[in-house]
Amino acid sequence: MIDIWRTVYPNESKFTWHSNTKPTIFCRLDYFLISESLCNIIDTCNIKPGFMTDHSIVELKLHNIQPERGPGYFKINNSILLDTQYQTQIKQEILNTVQNNKDANPNTLWEVIKGNIRNTTIRYTSFKQKETHKLETDTIKTIETLEKQLHQTNTNDTTDIENEITLKKQILDGIYHTHLNGIILRARAQHVEHNEKNTKYFANIEKRRSEQKTVHKLVVNGKDITNRTQILEEQRLFSKPSIKEKMLKITPFLKIHTTL
Known part of the structure; x- marks a missing residue:
């Protein structure tokens, strides 16, 4: 921990309390002690006159700048390996790569195959993500429409509407469950309680891990x-x-x- 005011003003003399005795005693009794890693987000640190107290006010202002995040690195959710459409695309990609590089060195060919598998996987997962997002949006709109229709109907027989709402909610639960599994994977959570649904908890783990890996200051x-x-x-x-x-x-x- 460091005294941030002294760090900002290394050569200045200023005090937060003085006595009424003769001779007068001046002291700096009031501090903000912070971690050295926070120094680069300090805007100002000042000592100001206090109100209805014999101590002065120590004022500290921080700025919360979110670091720019790049694309990061690709992490595959291995549940996609069970997708038959994905399996077909990968097999076809391997065959095409081998066919187009018949005369290549085996080591070079292996590297090319791995690179093409990675590119195909990213392309396919991106496509599936867009499809899932569209399905989620359409399902939510349908549920809202059905619930409004259920509320406005005047008949007592609403079984069909209720069954349709239940079916759409099951689809929506499946989408959220898949999304939660992806968050858990990226957060690298090692211990997950059975049927745990606290999505926000795992999302915060992932965000915190990203912030911890960010370099905020360098000394060159x-x-x-x-x-x-x-x-x-x-x-x-x-x-x-x-x-x-x-x-x-x-x-x-x-x-x-x-x-x-």
């Missing part, structure tokens, strides 16, 4: 960097091998070739 050459674009650029430069590192990897092979 003694300088603090908090701009999201600059952080990503510094990470890219750090991960990119230098010319010297590339030469070090090549040099041993050059020496062996020269010796031979």
Whole structure:
């Protein structure tokens, strides 16, 4: 924990309490102690005169900036492996890849097959997601229409409408159950109680994991960097091998070739 006011004003003298004795005693008794990782979201930290108290007010303002999130990496929900339409597409994709790369090196062919399987899977899951979203929207509208019709009907025989509502709600429950399983998978929840339906809980786990993996501040050459674009650029430069590192990897092979 750090004293944020002292961090913001390292050389300034200011106090939050003073005595009425002679000589007067000045002290800074009031603090905001925060985690150092929160320093980059501080807007201002000031000491102001208090009201009806002999202590001054310590004011702290934070800004809650949500970091920009990229596309992330693809995580397959393995329940799709039971989808016969998906199985057919994957088998056909493998056959086409092998047919179009007859003369390729086996290792290269294997990498191409894996890449095409990944692309086909992403394309298919995206298509299924759009279909599911449309089905969910249409089902909700149908249920609302049927419930309105049930409310307005004047006859006592409403069995058909009630059965239709029950059927549509079962379809909607199935959609929500599938959606919940996807959230649990992405959240990597290891312990799920039987018949647990707390979707918000698992969604918060997934969001919290994403925030924890986000870098909010970097120190480069003694300088603090908090701009999201600059952080990503510094990470890219750090991960990119230098010319010297590339030469070090090549040099041993050059020496062996020269010796031979």
